[in-house]
Amino acid sequence: MADVPSHARVVIIGGGVIGCSVAYHLTKLGWKDVVLLERRQLTSGTTWHAAGLIAQLRSSKNMTRLAKYSQELYGTLEEETGVATGFKRCGSITVALTEERREEILRQAAMARAFGVDVEEISAAEVKARYEHLNIEGVTGAVYLDKDGQGDPANIALALAKGARQRGAKVIERCEVTGVTREGRRITGVDWQSEEESGHISAEMVVNCGGMWGHGLGRMLGVNVPLHACEHFYIVTEAIPNLTQLPVLRVPDECAYYKEDAGKMLLGAFEPVAKPWTLDIPKDFEFDQLPEDFDHFEPILERAVERLPMLAEAGIHTFFNGPESFTPDDAYHLGLAPEMDNVWVAAGFNSIGIQSAGGAGMALAQWMDEGHKPFDLGDVDISRMQPFQGNRTYLRARSSETLGLLYADHFPYRQKATARGVRRTPFHHHLIERGGVMGELAGWERANWFAREAQDPTYEYSWSRQNFFDNVREEHMAVRQNVGMYDMSSFGKIRVEGRDAEAFLNYVGGGDYSVPVGKIVYTQFLNPRGGIEADVTVTRLSETAYLVVTPAGTRLADETWLRRHQGDFNVVITDVTAGEGVLAVMGPRARDLLSAVSPNDFTNAVNPFGTAQEIEIGMGLARVHRVTYVGELGWEVYVSADQAGHVFETLTEAGQDFGMRLCGMHMMDTCRMEKGFRHFGHDITSEDHVLEAGLGFAVKTAKPDFIGRAAVLEKKETGLQSRLLQFRLTDPEPLLYHNEPVLRDGEIVGYLSSGAYGHALGGAMGLGYVPCPGEKPADVLASTYEIDVMGTRVRAEASLKPMYDPTSERVKV
Incomplete structure (x- = not known):
């Protein structure tokens, strides 16, 4: 095939609407040497038989932004390329x-x-x-x-392909990728085969747009693309x-x-x-x-x-x-694959490929061009997928459900029913025996709430108060007033060790990690724009070793961020999540309970807030971190997996004398909401500036250069454009989840990034950004705020400080 070049800046594999969109948008940004290879004919996989529905509204702001872009693009493609797209806004x-x-x-x-x-x-x-x-x-x-x-799917793809060709891309049909060459974490080229001949293209980047072939193509490229x-x-x-x-x-x-x-x-x-x-x-x-x-x-x-x-x-x-291909969570896969440094993915579009293709191609092209995400793409970032989710048996079981979930009731807290039980913490059977009702996140089975003795331990879904509302309230108040314990083993644990560990973390993170052994630093990893890429705690274990604790769902993404910025630092980065079980013991009597099972000293003199210590507990050993995500006195107890069962039984038995209550993840969320603690992926993302998120206290600009430092200093100079506020509805009845509009003095100015019920404060609560360029905090709070709940405006109190224990006296007592 004379028109197949020997080198390309990027090889796009797959000629459906997604691959054509990526090629179109890269050439629109001025890229040359763009090659798209299609194994048969353009659109011949899924695109040709798609229904062609083009909707704007998706489940988050940025997914809606991408869908709106698609329909705007399709409205102009015919004029640009001369290919009739059949696009019409029929409503x-x-x-x-x-x-x-x-x-x-x-x-x-x-x-x-x-x-x-x-x-x-x-x-x-x-x-x-x-x-x-x-x-x-x-x-x-x-x-x-x-x-x-609606539109004509095949012609939309062909129009995008023509637009790409007009700007110099090579779109080659009947040319199958049969293999790759690889050096370390990079693909250096692809082997191709046509009906008549074969060859090789050296490539700087590769994009997997293989659609339902994307899983197998991913394996060839050395990356995990879970779809079925x-x-x-x-x-x-x-x-x-x-x-x-x-x-x-x-x-x-x-x-x-x-x-x-x-x-x-x-x-x-x-x-x-x-x-x-x-x-x-x-x-x-x-x-x-x-x-x-x-x-x-x-x-x-x-x-x-x-x-x-x-x-x-x-x-x-x-x-x-x-x-058509479906993913484990009904969101498509986009971005730079965690396993490789030059393999990109745009696949798994869950029957909404036509309405998503324009925006997805635009976003990926910008990401590839600029080297960073153009805006938050956490909903679809391929790094959210866990390695096990590429398992064939898992994918077959889960895909039987995800197709139907597109039109199922999207109740709050709805749990997947299929492909469950893959990842279990060391406390799994202990929690089930005691009424734990399990949810799933990143494959981890986690107790979300605990059923009473005579209560059916299952979810009964609704948009109003669900059957576990009172259970969570009781767990919430146990932590607020007495003591509760919950399983945090699913949270990611990444060891960073080596002679450069301190210097490396001081470069990659916004905090100051030049701290004594045993000190815990709450911190963010920032991007060059001051946006938040990770929200973690970093504990210094020794002179040369640290433990980074991440949210369960972002462990792989956070580890990948560390690896991509390792450079010449002499460090070893290791995922040790499964090695330790973690029990959080939280509440005013947490110190009393731990003192009953351990001879160690838990006083402020020995173990102040933000420090860790090694302890004896029962007949075993553990490490306790004095931190909290619920806003109370408490410790996270880290214990090796082999001793986890013993430690659980020791704490549970001793807890009977204190009225200790087992609690679940829903309680953790309601408590953190009252305290105004941010949740990564909702309240803080890669496009939310760390200062506007109210987390400037965690950034130490006095230390030498670190990623995002210049953007933090610039924002301090130019001033905040928005602020993250905490809200509480004055009417105790309505419920908040997220994305409800925020009205300031009668005008919509934003939306809630997260919401939950504040059981101790007596009303639904939420966090949300409010634009306020040039305004002082007092000016922002002087306004009248309302939240739109199902079209009804409900008055809300607003605060920049946590409404619960604003000075954190309870945490540090």
Whole structure:
């Protein structure tokens, strides 16, 4: 193939809509030597049979930002390239058939207002006026988004490919990548094979846009890309006389979506229990489909005929079953793969590839071009995936659920039901025996709350007070008033050791780690813009060793950040998470309980706040860290896995004399909310400046240069543009979760980054950023604040200091 070059700045593997978008956006940024290789023909995997629904509203601000960008881009592509994309803004309607779904879509509508998306709440009668064919029986509410639309998936991809070609990219079809060459943590080139010949392209970067082939392609490239192909069903009717353009219609309570296309109706399904297909996709799979399974689709069709009676009269022109890839958490994979330094990923789009492709391609291209994320992409960053999640058995089990979760009720605290029990802490069976109700994060089984003796230890989901609300309140108050214990073993533990450990951490982190052995430093890892890449504690274990403790879900990302900035520092970085169990003993009587099981001294004189010490406990040994994420006196007890069971039993037995209560992760969240402690990924992200997050106290600019120092000094000079405030609703009844709009003096100015109920303070609480350029703190607090809960404005108190124990006297007593 004469047009295959011998070298490229980047090789993009996969010619679906995602690969074409990445090529388009890289060339738009001026990149030359961009090569896209497609094993068969462009769009021949999943793109060609996608439904082409293009919606703006997603579950977070930045995902919405990317979706909005996609639909704006598709509106201009045809003019730029001459390729008809079929894009039209026909609007969309989502209807609710239950009160719970109604609350969900009304909360989504409020969120849309906070994100700047036009949305209209409409009644059943108004739905009928806009969609006359719909049977509105049972409709409890609906929302309408006028700028949503639909398009021709294949032509959108071909337009993006043409745009890339026009700016110099080489887009080569029928050219399969068969192998790679590798040096250390870099791919140096790819081997290719066409029908007639083969060759090699040396490459500075590689992008895995392999779609449902992405998992296997990832293995070839040395990276983990957890996704699995599932069967996805839809039907297309014969032409229906006099059928005109209609809004896209979603009826999630019936697992169905509807699209009018060229006088026909398309009915698609996201059924509750999906059919995983395979990871071993046939090599000759091209513009292909899977065998029909009418029995599987029939329950959806039966409800659809009642909901849209004209389907009963329309003949079925096409019954289609095509594979699409799904990830373990229903979010796509984007970014620089943790295992390699020049392998990028854009794959696993969970049936929303068309509406995501424009924004995802733009974001990844900017990331590749600038060397850092253009804004927070934590929702989709490939580094959130744990190594075990590439396991084939796990992926098959989980994908049977994730397809259906797209249209399931998105209740707060909803837990995945499949592929559970993979990662268990040393206390797992102890917690279950005592009523622990398990949730899952990053594969870890964690007790989220504890059921009473006669209570069913399962979740009963709702948007209002759920069945565990009072359990969490009791756990919360036990920690506030007495003593509680909970399992923190899932939190990441990374040892950093070597002769340069102190210097390395002082470069990569904002704190000062030139501290005595046993000192604990609460700190952030910053990016060059002063944004927060990690929120951790660092404990000095010896002259040459530190322990970095991270959130469970970001352990891999945080370890990767350390490795990518290791440079010439002589250090060894080791994940030791599974080596120790951790029990947090928290509350006013925590010192009394520990003193009852250990001969060591837990007084302020020996073990003040922010220090660690080695102790005897029961018949074993442990290390205790005097820190807290719940705002009370307390210690985290680190014990080697072999002695963990003994230490748990020792503390539990002694705790009976103190009325100690076992607690779960939900309690930790409600307590940290009252104390105003930030949660990484929600309240603090890579695009939130550490000073605007209110964490300037943790940054020590007096020390020599560190990543982000210049941005911190600059912000001190120019002033804050926004501040993170804590809110408490004055009405004790409404509940807050996150993304609810924040109104200042009657105008929407932001949204809650997180929310939970403050049981000790008697109301729902949240954290959220409020723009305030040039304002003094007193000016910010002088305003009147409200939170939009399902379209109702609720008065809220606002504070810059923690509303609970603002001076931390309880922590340091």
